[in-house]
Amino acid sequence: MRTEDIFPEALSEDRAYLIDGDMSRQPCVFYFRKSIGDDFATQVLRCVQYARSSGLRLDASVGTDGVYYDDDKSGSKDIERPGYNKLMSDIMSGELSGRFVIVRDQDRLSRRESSVLEEYHVITDLSKVRTFDSSGREIKDDVTTGIIAVLSRSESKITGHRQRARKELRAIQGKAPASRVKRIGYTLGYEAIDWEEAKMLRRARKKVVAGRSLSSICNEMREQGVVKPNGKPYFVTDLSRLLRNPAYAALRVFTRDIEVEGRVIPKGEVVARGSWPRIFTEDEHYEVVEILSKNKSWATEKAPKHLLTGILVCAECATKMAYGHKYGKKHKDGTKKRHYVYRCQKPRGGCGSVSRNADALEKFFIQLTYKAIKRLPVVVEKVVDTTGSEIARQQGKIDDAVQAFKDDRIDIATLADIRQDAQKKIDTLRKEQKAKPQPLPLDDAESFLKSKDIGKQRDTIRRFFPVVGVKAVGQGVRFHPDQLVFPE
Ligand SMILES: [Zn+2]
Incomplete structure (x- = not known):
């Protein structure tokens, strides 16, 4: 030897x-x-x-x-x-x-x-x-x-x-990770490509690159009956995790820090090129990872549903409070009253000890903000700011282009061009927007009160009260302004 x-x-x-x-x-x-x-x-x-x-x-x-x-x-x-x-x-x-x-x-x-x-x-x-x-x-x-x-x-x-x-x-050595379970896209042990699953991955990747949101892709898959091997539908988190996985470009990572040629490679980073068949090229892999990391908000970007989420935090543990419901004590006839509340939630890492009536909290903040707007000096010269509408216009351009791509009217390269161009403009506009003093989303007290746009109302409240703590008091959900903690 x-x-x-x-x-x-x-x-x-x-x-x-x-x-x-x-x-x-x-x-x-x-x-x-x-x-x-x-x-x-x-x-x-x-x-x-x-x-x-x-x-x-x-x-x-x-x-x-x-x-x-x-x-x-x-x-x-x-x-x-x-x-x-x-x-x-x-x-x-x-x-x-x-x-x-x-x-x-x-x-x-x-x-x-x-x-x-x-x-x-x-x-x-x-x-x-x-x-x-x-x-x-x-x-x-x-x-x-x-x-x-x-x-x-x-x-x-x-x-x-x-x-x-x-x-x-x-x-x-770039050998496939040892695993007892089959990975989506491959047969057991990464020996061969599972073509049905690989096709799903390739399609999903393409759509993400074309600017589609993960949730819309998931919805589409659900409609088409495309499900995980366990029969459950694909969720945004599944798709996001799969599409980011370097294994599909036959790139080997390791679960701990590892030393290679005198260099420590942190866990989760690419250690070697693998010897198993690839579903994405390396370029395709890095491309989709970049898009997914840039657009984290795509997964959750939706109109706000509740007025005070993101503003109220638990005064005991500082966890953001979520909207939900809670049952009260049993009535004589055995039924329980359902209370809608803002609460500190254990599943979100909170202590779970604070929940207060949502309706009372919202009414209180609406009134408080209404008064705050009224106290402001009257704006003689209306501030005209077109930045917001210009951003919306650029966003519209992207949406139109995506639609055109879906309808086969433009090709992927054109879409990428349009998207890149519009995104650049949006980024610049956002920077400008940040630098300027911003008018209130609803800068007139009456229109704030009457507005049906919860998002705008919330943004207006937030301008006055970015964070408000809610203290734990007793067992019930009754709200009293004494329970609020306003930061200095
Ligand atoms: Zn808490």
């Missing part, structure tokens, strides 16, 4: 760096021992990672290109270990003097008989060779080493560790 057979292809660059890089680095050698149920690859991975991070150099002038190894096939006690014997004789002859020996873990040196380890300590000590495991612990004649020697006799203690390294290596 040659060392090329031991080092996985994915680590060849690392190996070259360890051998040919800066020659002033502390020289080391590796010792690998393959036992039943184990492999060289994960030992190599761990030792290479350790050597790189500690600034070591692999001394290729000794051993087999700097490596000593044993391929234990038998589980019997008196196994021949030519690699280990060669290592020991090189240590004794002084050939490895001043070098480090790196092993993945202590039990590579000796698992069964502690006498082997004792002998090892004596010889390495005499020959000025130090030994480290891949976590950086020095293996020497001390208590820890003794305890580990005892522990490592129980195979199970190290299995988890080994499996973790194996998973990392699979990721670096």
Whole structure:
């Protein structure tokens, strides 16, 4: 066996760096021992990672290109270990003097008989060779080493560790993630493309790129009877998660931070190009991810339904209060009264201890804001601001273009052009809008009171009262202005 057979292809660059890089680095050698149920690859991975991070150099002038190894096939006690014997004789002859020996873990040196380890300590000590495991612990004649020697006799203690390294290596090699469940778009184990599902993904991606909202795509799929493998309809969150998944462009990510070629790649980021079939090209993948991240609001963008959501917060835990209902005490006839309330909700991360009558709260804020508008100095010269309507006009352009694309009147490139152009204008207008002092959405007290546009009413209230806390008082839902907390 040659060392090329031991080092996985994915680590060849690392190996070259360890051998040919800066020659002033502390020289080391590796010792690998393959036992039943184990492999060289994960030992190599761990030792290479350790050597790189500690600034070591692999001394290729000794051993087999700097490596000593044993391929234990038998589980019997008196196994021949030519690699280990060669290592020991090189240590004794002084050939490895001043070098480090790196092993993945202590039990590579000796698992069964502690006498082997004792002998090892004596010889390495005499020959000025130090030994480290891949976590950086020095293996020497001390208590820890003794305890580990005892522990490592129980195979199970190290299995988890080994499996973790194996998973990392699979990721670096770009192998498909191991999974017991079938991923949408693929057959089990990413072996082949499930064409029906892949078609769904490709269509959805196209529509997102064309400017459609995820919710409208979901609605359309529901109408067409396109459902998840479990029979449930696709929701916005499903589609968003699927379309962002790099696996569809055969890009491999890892669930933890991982070190590749001396660089730490944070969890969830691309580690390697995968070897399984792709449903999107990389460009297609990055394109849709960019659009989805820019348009987070698409998923939820709807007219506000309730006057005070986003304004009221729980004064106990600062969670935004939501609109909902709550049942009161039982009447004599067994029925319960349903109260509509603003409340702090546990599912939204709140404490759940505050709920107040919605109608009373809304009436109170309408009156309060009405009075506040009346107190304002009369606007002699009406502020004319066309920015808002210009934004709406540009948005309309996009909508028209999307419709035209759907009707096959324009192609995707034209749509993209129109969209980009209009979006740029909208962004500029929004910036201008922010810089200018804004008139109230409803700047006349009477029209505020009469308005049927909850969104505008709410925006007007918010200009006076951006955030208002609501305190917990007793069990009921009755509202009193004393319960409100207005920030300074
Ligand atoms: Zn709360």
